[in-house]
Amino acid sequence: MKGYLVLDIGNVCVHLDFDAMANGWGYQTKEELFSSSSAKLIEQYMAEYQSDDYQVQSFFDKILPLLPCQSLAEVEVGYRAVVGSQIAEISSIVKYAVNHDWCLIFLSDICDIHWKMVQKVIDFEDKIQHFVFSYEVGAVKPHKPMFEAVEKLRANLSLPVLYADDKPANIEAGLSFGWESFQIGSYEPLIHALEKYSQ
Numbered sequence: 001m002k003g004y005l006v007l008d009i010g011n012v013c014v015h016l017d018f019d020a021m022a023n024g025w026g027y028q029t030k031e032e033l034f035s036s037s038s039a040k041l042i043e044q045y046m047a048e049y050q051s052d053d054y055q056v057q058s059f060f061d062k063i064l065p066l067l068p069c070q071s072l073a074e075v076e077v078g079y080r081a082v083v084g085s086q087i088a089e090i091s092s093i094v095k096y097a098v099n100h101d102w103c104l105i106f107l108s109d110i111c112d113i114h115w116k117m118v119q120k121v122i123d124f125e126d127k128i129q130h131f132v133f134s135y136e137v138g139a140v141k142p143h144k145p146m147f148e149a150v151e152k153l154r155a156n157l158s159l160p161v162l163y164a165d166d167k168p169a170n171i172e173a174g175l176s177f178g179w180e181s182f183q184i185g186s187y188e189p190l191i192h193a194l195e196k197y198s199q
Helices: 018-024 030-034 039-051 056-066 072-081 088-099 112-121 144-151 168-176 188-198
Strands: 003-007 014-016 083-086 102-108 130-133 161-165 180-183
Touching: 018 030, 018 072, 030 039, 039 056, 056 072, 072 112, 083 088, 083 112, 088 102, 088 188, 102 144, 130 144, 144 168, 161 168, 161 188, 168 180, 180 188
Parallel strands: 003 102, 003 161, 102 130, 161 180
Antiparallel strands: 014 083
16 A cells, blocks of 8 residues: 545535525525624534534524525525535546555545535545544544544554645644645645655
8 A cells, every 4th residue: 555645525526616505595605605794603503513413404493593595495405505516636536546556535524414415426435445524523624633533544654644625724734643735726736746655
């Protein structure tokens, strides 16, 4: 084995469409949603749901009074709408990693309802060997328990870890664990690192 490729899901493997979520909840744009007077509380409830697998109905009940939409059905439709299509570049990266004997790990802030949707849009779930999800760990990134859960999966600590995420705070956390961490804007630096360690 060459090493460990640790991948976030949202905006690394799958597009996140926050405009679609905002529209479903009665806002015109994601900017309107995240600048609303309820934005901080909405984000708090979303993070709580991602880090604690309580019933989705309870989550919807909590955020409905904070939103312009009128029904729980609209809350659910909007919440599901955030999961978009698979990002095109990731397929070739996963294929290369698998062909060169890398262990692939998902490390994601995600809830069960979104994971079930992600499973419908990605074409490489069977190539992922380990899944570290916030709703199972009971914490969200960049908090240490998420990264420590990955460390426990590393059978060989001498092998490199390449980590891809879209959020700067998560990248900093990855670096603090000694991982080579790549904030995804371009995939080229990650590809070059994979190629370097695969030789």
